[in-house]
Amino acid sequence: MPRIxxxxxxxxxxxxxxxxxxxxxxxxxxxxxxxxxVEIGALMALPQLTRILAPHLWGWxxxxxxxxxxxxxxxxxxxxxxxxxxxxxxxxxxxxxxxxAMTFFWSAALPLVEATTLAHLGDETARYGRIxxxxxVGFIAAVVAVGYLLDATSPRAVLWxxxxxxxxxxxxxxxxxxxxxxxxxxxxxxxxxxxxxPEVIAIVLASALMAAAHGPYYTFYTIHLVxxxxxxxxAGWLWAMGVICEIGIFVWMSRLYRAFxxxxxxxxSTLLAALRFAVIGWGAQSMVLLLAAQTLHAASxxxxxxxxxxxxxxxxxxxxxxxxxxxYGSLAYGxxxxxxxxxxxxxxxxxxxxxxFTLAAVCALLAAGALWRGLRTV
Numbered sequence: 001m002p003r004i005x006x007x008x009x010x011x012x013x014x015x016x017x018x019x020x021x022x023x024x025x026x027x028x029x030x031x032x033x034x035x036x037x038v039e040i041g042a043l044m045a046l047p048q049l050t051r052i053l054a055p056h057l058w059g060w061x062x063x064x065x066x067x068x069x070x071x072x073x074x075x076x077x078x079x080x081x082x083x084x085x086x087x088x089x090x091x092x093x094x095x096x097x098x099x100x101a102m103t104f105f106w107s108a109a110l111p112l113v114e115a116t117t118l119a120h121l122g123d124e125t126a127r128y129g130r131i132x133x134x135x136x137v138g139f140i141a142a143v144v145a146v147g148y149l150l151d152a153t154s155p156r157a158v159l160w161x162x163x164x165x166x167x168x169x170x171x172x173x174x175x176x177x178x179x180x181x182x183x184x185x186x187x188x189x190x191x192x193x194x195x196x197x198p199e200v201i202a203i204v205l206a207s208a209l210m211a212a213a214h215g216p217y218y219t220f221y222t223i224h225l226v227x228x229x230x231x232x233x234x235a236g237w238l239w240a241m242g243v244i245c246e247i248g249i250f251v252w253m254s255r256l257y258r259a260f261x262x263x264x265x266x267x268x269s270t271l272l273a274a275l276r277f278a279v280i281g282w283g284a285q286s287m288v289l290l291l292a293a294q295t296l297h298a299a300s301x302x303x304x305x306x307x308x309x310x311x312x313x314x315x316x317x318x319x320x321x322x323x324x325x326x327x328y329g330s331l332a333y334g335x336x337x338x339x340x341x342x343x344x345x346x347x348x349x350x351x352x353x354x355x356x357f358t359l360a361a362v363c364a365l366l367a368a369g370a371l372w373r374g375l376r377t378v
Contacts, residue, residue: 004120008176012132014169015138017141029156041341051337052334056327059325080167111329194316199311204331210273215339215344216357227353241295249306279296
Protein backbone atom coordinates (compact mmCIF):
# COMPACT_ATOMS: atom_id res chain seq x y z
CA MET A 1 0.00 0.00 0.00
CA PRO A 2 1.43 3.46 -0.91
CA ARG A 3 2.52 5.62 2.01
CA ILE A 4 -0.22 8.18 1.39
CA UNK A 5 -2.81 5.38 1.68
CA UNK A 6 -1.22 4.26 4.97
CA UNK A 7 -1.32 7.81 6.35
CA UNK A 8 -4.95 8.25 5.31
CA UNK A 9 -5.85 4.88 6.82
CA UNK A 10 -4.21 5.89 10.11
CA UNK A 11 -6.11 9.18 10.19
CA UNK A 12 -9.41 7.38 9.60
CA UNK A 13 -8.48 4.93 12.40
CA UNK A 14 -8.08 7.66 15.01
CA UNK A 15 -10.93 9.83 13.73
CA UNK A 16 -13.44 7.03 14.04
CA UNK A 17 -11.89 5.81 17.28
CA UNK A 18 -12.73 9.28 18.61
CA UNK A 19 -16.31 8.83 17.36
CA UNK A 20 -16.33 5.35 18.92
CA UNK A 21 -15.56 6.90 22.30
CA UNK A 22 -17.82 9.93 21.95
CA UNK A 23 -21.02 8.65 20.30
CA UNK A 24 -21.72 5.56 22.44
CA UNK A 25 -20.37 6.72 25.81
CA UNK A 26 -20.48 10.50 26.18
CA UNK A 27 -24.24 10.23 26.81
CA UNK A 28 -23.46 7.96 29.78
CA UNK A 29 -21.22 10.70 31.20
CA UNK A 30 -24.06 13.20 30.71
CA UNK A 31 -26.44 10.85 32.53
CA UNK A 32 -23.95 10.50 35.38
CA UNK A 33 -23.77 14.28 35.87
CA UNK A 34 -27.56 14.56 36.02
CA UNK A 35 -28.61 15.67 32.52
CA UNK A 36 -32.22 14.99 31.45
CA UNK A 37 -33.09 13.09 28.26
CA VAL A 38 -33.94 16.36 26.48
CA GLU A 39 -30.63 17.94 27.55
CA ILE A 40 -28.72 14.82 26.44
CA GLY A 41 -30.49 14.89 23.09
CA ALA A 42 -29.61 18.57 22.65
CA LEU A 43 -25.94 18.12 23.60
CA MET A 44 -25.48 15.02 21.46
CA ALA A 45 -27.06 16.87 18.51
CA LEU A 46 -24.47 19.66 18.64
CA PRO A 47 -21.87 17.83 16.50
CA GLN A 48 -24.51 17.57 13.78
CA LEU A 49 -25.71 21.15 14.27
CA THR A 50 -22.26 22.58 13.63
CA ARG A 51 -22.03 20.46 10.47
CA ILE A 52 -24.90 22.45 8.94
CA LEU A 53 -22.89 25.65 8.41
CA ALA A 54 -19.26 25.12 9.42
CA PRO A 55 -18.29 22.76 6.55
CA HIS A 56 -19.33 25.43 4.03
CA LEU A 57 -16.70 27.74 5.50
CA TRP A 58 -14.04 25.03 5.52
CA GLY A 59 -14.97 23.80 2.02
CA TRP A 60 -14.91 27.33 0.61
CA UNK A 61 -11.50 27.99 2.18
CA UNK A 62 -10.18 24.68 0.87
CA UNK A 63 -11.39 25.23 -2.69
CA UNK A 64 -9.96 28.75 -2.80
CA UNK A 65 -6.66 28.02 -1.08
CA UNK A 66 -6.02 24.50 -2.36
CA UNK A 67 -4.70 23.64 1.15
CA UNK A 68 -7.24 21.17 2.51
CA UNK A 69 -4.99 19.44 5.02
CA UNK A 70 -3.55 22.71 6.31
CA UNK A 71 -7.09 23.76 7.22
CA UNK A 72 -7.65 20.39 8.94
CA UNK A 73 -4.50 20.90 11.03
CA UNK A 74 -5.32 24.45 12.14
CA UNK A 75 -8.98 23.80 12.88
CA UNK A 76 -8.16 20.49 14.60
CA UNK A 77 -5.66 22.18 16.90
CA UNK A 78 -8.25 24.76 17.89
CA UNK A 79 -10.88 22.08 18.45
CA UNK A 80 -8.58 20.05 20.67
CA UNK A 81 -7.72 23.05 22.84
CA UNK A 82 -11.39 24.04 23.18
CA UNK A 83 -12.38 20.52 24.29
CA UNK A 84 -10.25 20.92 27.42
CA UNK A 85 -13.08 23.10 28.70
CA UNK A 86 -15.09 19.97 29.62
CA UNK A 87 -12.80 19.54 32.63
CA UNK A 88 -13.83 22.95 33.98
CA UNK A 89 -17.37 22.03 35.05
CA UNK A 90 -20.53 20.02 34.46
CA UNK A 91 -23.22 22.63 33.80
CA UNK A 92 -25.41 22.37 30.71
CA UNK A 93 -24.39 25.85 29.53
CA UNK A 94 -20.66 25.12 29.82
CA UNK A 95 -20.88 21.74 28.08
CA UNK A 96 -23.08 23.21 25.36
CA UNK A 97 -20.56 26.00 24.67
CA UNK A 98 -17.55 23.67 24.68
CA UNK A 99 -19.14 21.01 22.47
CA UNK A 100 -20.44 23.57 20.00
CA ALA A 101 -17.02 25.22 19.60
CA MET A 102 -15.11 21.93 19.55
CA THR A 103 -17.31 20.36 16.90
CA PHE A 104 -17.33 23.59 14.86
CA PHE A 105 -13.56 23.32 14.46
CA TRP A 106 -13.37 19.53 14.05
CA SER A 107 -16.19 19.57 11.46
CA ALA A 108 -13.55 20.55 8.90
CA ALA A 109 -11.77 17.21 9.20
CA LEU A 110 -13.95 14.55 7.62
CA PRO A 111 -15.22 16.30 4.44
CA LEU A 112 -11.75 17.65 3.64
CA VAL A 113 -10.04 14.32 4.31
CA GLU A 114 -12.72 12.56 2.22
CA ALA A 115 -12.02 14.96 -0.65
CA THR A 116 -8.26 14.47 -0.21
CA THR A 117 -8.65 10.68 -0.20
CA LEU A 118 -10.76 10.65 -3.37
CA ALA A 119 -8.38 13.08 -5.08
CA HIS A 120 -5.43 10.79 -4.32
CA LEU A 121 -7.40 7.79 -5.62
CA GLY A 122 -8.39 9.52 -8.86
CA ASP A 123 -10.46 7.12 -10.97
CA GLU A 124 -9.82 4.22 -8.56
CA THR A 125 -12.67 5.16 -6.21
CA ALA A 126 -13.53 1.47 -5.70
CA ARG A 127 -10.39 1.34 -3.48
CA TYR A 128 -11.93 3.90 -1.10
CA GLY A 129 -13.41 1.14 1.05
CA ARG A 130 -10.02 -0.44 1.74
CA ILE A 131 -8.75 2.85 3.17
CA UNK A 132 -11.95 3.82 4.97
CA UNK A 133 -12.19 0.36 6.56
CA UNK A 134 -9.47 1.38 9.03
CA UNK A 135 -11.87 3.92 10.44
CA UNK A 136 -14.19 1.05 11.25
CA VAL A 137 -11.32 -0.81 12.92
CA GLY A 138 -10.61 2.26 15.05
CA PHE A 139 -14.27 2.54 16.02
CA ILE A 140 -14.33 -1.10 17.13
CA ALA A 141 -11.14 -0.72 19.16
CA ALA A 142 -12.60 2.31 20.93
CA VAL A 143 -16.08 0.98 21.72
CA VAL A 144 -14.73 -2.29 23.12
CA ALA A 145 -11.89 -0.74 25.13
CA VAL A 146 -13.94 2.15 26.49
CA GLY A 147 -16.79 -0.19 27.43
CA TYR A 148 -14.46 -2.23 29.65
CA LEU A 149 -12.79 0.94 30.94
CA LEU A 150 -16.11 2.41 32.09
CA ASP A 151 -17.12 -0.85 33.75
CA ALA A 152 -13.93 -0.58 35.83
CA THR A 153 -13.86 3.19 36.39
CA SER A 154 -16.24 6.16 36.31
CA PRO A 155 -17.97 7.67 33.23
CA ARG A 156 -15.65 10.70 33.57
CA ALA A 157 -12.82 8.59 32.13
CA VAL A 158 -14.38 8.97 28.68
CA LEU A 159 -13.32 12.64 28.69
CA TRP A 160 -9.63 11.70 28.90
CA UNK A 161 -10.03 9.09 26.17
CA UNK A 162 -11.64 11.59 23.81
CA UNK A 163 -8.94 14.20 24.48
CA UNK A 164 -6.17 11.65 23.79
CA UNK A 165 -7.74 10.49 20.54
CA UNK A 166 -8.12 14.09 19.36
CA UNK A 167 -4.41 14.63 19.92
CA UNK A 168 -3.66 11.54 17.83
CA UNK A 169 -5.94 12.80 15.04
CA UNK A 170 -4.11 16.10 15.05
CA UNK A 171 -0.70 14.40 14.78
CA UNK A 172 -1.87 12.18 11.91
CA UNK A 173 -3.27 15.15 9.98
CA UNK A 174 0.27 16.55 9.88
CA UNK A 175 1.58 13.62 7.80
CA UNK A 176 -1.23 13.42 5.21
CA UNK A 177 -0.01 15.07 2.03
CA UNK A 178 -2.09 17.55 0.07
CA UNK A 179 -3.71 16.37 -3.18
CA UNK A 180 -4.29 19.03 -5.86
CA UNK A 181 -7.75 19.04 -7.49
CA UNK A 182 -7.66 17.83 -11.08
CA UNK A 183 -9.18 20.17 -13.72
CA UNK A 184 -12.69 19.24 -14.83
CA UNK A 185 -15.15 20.73 -17.39
CA UNK A 186 -17.55 21.61 -14.55
CA UNK A 187 -14.96 23.94 -12.94
CA UNK A 188 -16.55 27.05 -14.50
CA UNK A 189 -20.03 26.18 -13.23
CA UNK A 190 -21.20 27.84 -10.00
CA UNK A 191 -21.36 25.12 -7.38
CA UNK A 192 -25.02 25.87 -6.67
CA UNK A 193 -25.89 24.97 -10.28
CA UNK A 194 -24.71 21.47 -9.42
CA UNK A 195 -26.56 21.45 -6.09
CA UNK A 196 -29.87 22.13 -7.87
CA UNK A 197 -29.64 18.97 -10.00
CA PRO A 198 -32.41 16.42 -9.18
CA GLU A 199 -29.81 13.72 -8.47
CA VAL A 200 -28.05 15.93 -5.91
CA ILE A 201 -31.33 16.86 -4.22
CA ALA A 202 -32.31 13.18 -4.04
CA ILE A 203 -29.04 11.95 -2.50
CA VAL A 204 -28.92 14.84 -0.01
CA LEU A 205 -32.56 14.35 1.04
CA ALA A 206 -32.16 10.59 1.41
CA SER A 207 -28.92 10.98 3.35
CA ALA A 208 -30.50 13.57 5.66
CA LEU A 209 -33.37 11.18 6.39
CA MET A 210 -30.91 8.37 7.07
CA ALA A 211 -28.91 10.62 9.40
CA ALA A 212 -32.13 11.53 11.22
CA ALA A 213 -33.01 7.83 11.43
CA HIS A 214 -29.69 7.16 13.17
CA GLY A 215 -30.33 9.94 15.74
CA PRO A 216 -31.89 7.66 18.40
CA TYR A 217 -29.22 5.03 17.77
CA TYR A 218 -26.23 7.30 18.26
CA THR A 219 -27.81 9.18 21.18
CA PHE A 220 -29.64 6.52 23.19
CA TYR A 221 -28.54 3.05 22.05
CA THR A 222 -26.13 2.51 24.96
CA ILE A 223 -28.65 3.90 27.45
CA HIS A 224 -31.29 1.62 25.87
CA LEU A 225 -29.06 -1.42 26.43
CA VAL A 226 -28.15 -0.49 30.00
CA UNK A 227 -31.85 0.05 30.77
CA UNK A 228 -32.45 -3.54 29.62
CA UNK A 229 -29.81 -4.91 32.00
CA UNK A 230 -26.80 -5.17 29.71
CA UNK A 231 -23.37 -4.13 31.01
CA UNK A 232 -21.34 -1.32 29.44
CA UNK A 233 -18.83 -3.86 28.10
CA UNK A 234 -21.68 -5.82 26.48
CA ALA A 235 -22.89 -2.56 24.97
CA GLY A 236 -19.39 -1.96 23.63
CA TRP A 237 -19.32 -5.39 21.99
CA LEU A 238 -22.73 -4.82 20.41
CA TRP A 239 -21.49 -1.54 18.96
CA ALA A 240 -18.40 -3.40 17.77
CA MET A 241 -20.50 -6.14 16.20
CA GLY A 242 -22.16 -3.61 13.93
CA VAL A 243 -18.88 -2.12 12.85
CA ILE A 244 -17.29 -5.54 12.25
CA CYS A 245 -20.05 -6.17 9.73
CA GLU A 246 -19.46 -2.68 8.32
CA ILE A 247 -15.81 -3.65 7.74
CA GLY A 248 -16.92 -6.60 5.65
CA ILE A 249 -18.93 -4.26 3.44
CA PHE A 250 -16.02 -1.86 2.97
CA VAL A 251 -13.68 -4.71 2.04
CA TRP A 252 -16.19 -6.10 -0.46
CA MET A 253 -17.39 -2.71 -1.72
CA SER A 254 -15.46 -2.89 -5.00
CA ARG A 255 -17.29 -6.14 -5.83
CA LEU A 256 -20.63 -4.62 -4.90
CA TYR A 257 -19.84 -1.71 -7.23
CA ARG A 258 -19.32 -4.17 -10.07
CA ALA A 259 -22.43 -6.23 -9.30
CA PHE A 260 -24.97 -3.48 -8.56
CA UNK A 261 -25.68 0.12 -9.47
CA UNK A 262 -25.15 2.71 -6.74
CA UNK A 263 -28.90 3.40 -6.75
CA UNK A 264 -29.66 -0.25 -6.04
CA UNK A 265 -27.16 -0.37 -3.17
CA UNK A 266 -28.61 2.79 -1.63
CA UNK A 267 -32.25 1.70 -1.79
CA UNK A 268 -31.50 -1.76 -0.39
CA SER A 269 -29.54 -0.14 2.45
CA THR A 270 -32.45 2.10 3.45
CA LEU A 271 -34.93 -0.79 3.53
CA LEU A 272 -32.61 -2.89 5.70
CA ALA A 273 -32.07 0.14 7.98
CA ALA A 274 -35.83 0.36 8.57
CA LEU A 275 -35.89 -3.29 9.61
CA ARG A 276 -32.88 -2.79 11.87
CA PHE A 277 -34.32 0.11 13.85
CA ALA A 278 -37.66 -1.62 14.33
CA VAL A 279 -35.87 -4.65 15.78
CA ILE A 280 -33.74 -2.51 18.11
CA GLY A 281 -36.81 -0.67 19.37
CA TRP A 282 -38.95 -3.68 20.11
CA GLY A 283 -36.52 -6.59 20.51
CA ALA A 284 -33.94 -5.33 23.00
CA GLN A 285 -34.86 -8.02 25.51
CA SER A 286 -33.30 -10.63 23.18
CA MET A 287 -29.53 -10.70 22.64
CA VAL A 288 -30.11 -12.80 19.50
CA LEU A 289 -32.32 -10.11 17.96
CA LEU A 290 -29.87 -7.37 18.94
CA LEU A 291 -27.01 -9.25 17.30
CA ALA A 292 -29.09 -9.74 14.15
CA ALA A 293 -29.96 -6.05 14.11
CA GLN A 294 -26.30 -5.08 14.51
CA THR A 295 -25.32 -7.10 11.45
CA LEU A 296 -27.55 -4.74 9.47
CA HIS A 297 -25.22 -1.85 10.35
CA ALA A 298 -23.31 -3.10 7.32
CA ALA A 299 -26.20 -1.82 5.22
CA SER A 300 -27.66 1.09 7.22
CA UNK A 301 -24.29 2.81 7.55
CA UNK A 302 -21.52 0.96 5.70
CA UNK A 303 -23.01 0.31 2.26
CA UNK A 304 -25.14 3.45 2.34
CA UNK A 305 -22.22 5.72 3.26
CA UNK A 306 -19.79 4.27 0.71
CA UNK A 307 -22.36 4.38 -2.10
CA UNK A 308 -23.47 7.92 -1.18
CA UNK A 309 -19.87 9.15 -1.16
CA UNK A 310 -19.45 7.54 -4.59
CA UNK A 311 -22.51 9.40 -5.91
CA UNK A 312 -21.28 12.73 -4.51
CA UNK A 313 -17.85 12.13 -6.08
CA UNK A 314 -19.52 11.59 -9.46
CA UNK A 315 -21.63 14.73 -9.15
CA UNK A 316 -19.01 17.16 -7.78
CA UNK A 317 -15.78 17.06 -9.76
CA UNK A 318 -12.62 19.14 -10.23
CA UNK A 319 -12.33 22.21 -8.03
CA UNK A 320 -15.80 21.57 -6.57
CA UNK A 321 -14.80 18.34 -4.80
CA UNK A 322 -14.04 19.73 -1.37
CA UNK A 323 -17.01 22.07 -1.33
CA UNK A 324 -19.27 19.33 -2.71
CA UNK A 325 -18.31 17.02 0.15
CA UNK A 326 -18.84 19.89 2.60
CA UNK A 327 -22.27 20.76 1.20
CA TYR A 328 -23.29 17.12 1.22
CA GLY A 329 -22.04 16.63 4.77
CA SER A 330 -23.68 19.78 6.12
CA LEU A 331 -27.08 19.34 4.50
CA ALA A 332 -27.26 15.57 4.87
CA TYR A 333 -25.48 14.69 8.09
CA GLY A 334 -25.50 18.16 9.65
CA UNK A 335 -29.17 19.07 9.17
CA UNK A 336 -30.46 15.50 9.23
CA UNK A 337 -28.34 14.50 12.21
CA UNK A 338 -29.34 17.60 14.18
CA UNK A 339 -33.04 16.97 13.62
CA UNK A 340 -32.60 13.30 14.48
CA UNK A 341 -30.66 14.01 17.67
CA UNK A 342 -32.97 16.73 18.96
CA UNK A 343 -36.16 14.87 18.02
CA UNK A 344 -34.88 11.67 19.61
CA UNK A 345 -34.53 13.41 22.99
CA UNK A 346 -38.15 14.60 22.96
CA UNK A 347 -39.43 11.31 21.53
CA UNK A 348 -37.50 9.27 24.09
CA UNK A 349 -38.89 11.37 26.93
CA UNK A 350 -42.48 11.40 25.65
CA UNK A 351 -42.96 8.18 23.67
CA UNK A 352 -40.40 5.72 24.98
CA UNK A 353 -37.80 3.58 23.23
CA UNK A 354 -40.06 1.45 21.02
CA UNK A 355 -41.89 4.29 19.30
CA UNK A 356 -38.71 6.38 19.05
CA PHE A 357 -36.96 3.66 17.07
CA THR A 358 -40.15 3.12 15.05
CA LEU A 359 -39.95 6.75 13.93
CA ALA A 360 -36.34 6.08 12.94
CA ALA A 361 -37.53 3.19 10.77
CA VAL A 362 -40.11 5.47 9.12
CA CYS A 363 -37.33 7.97 8.25
CA ALA A 364 -35.37 5.18 6.56
CA LEU A 365 -38.43 4.21 4.50
CA LEU A 366 -38.88 7.83 3.42
CA ALA A 367 -35.24 7.85 2.33
CA ALA A 368 -35.93 4.81 0.14
CA GLY A 369 -38.81 6.70 -1.48
CA ALA A 370 -36.64 9.76 -2.18
CA LEU A 371 -33.99 7.62 -3.88
CA TRP A 372 -36.56 5.67 -5.89
CA ARG A 373 -38.09 8.85 -7.31
CA GLY A 374 -35.11 11.17 -7.65
CA LEU A 375 -31.94 9.17 -8.25
CA ARG A 376 -32.18 7.80 -11.77
CA THR A 377 -28.78 8.15 -13.41
CA VAL A 378 -26.27 6.36 -11.12
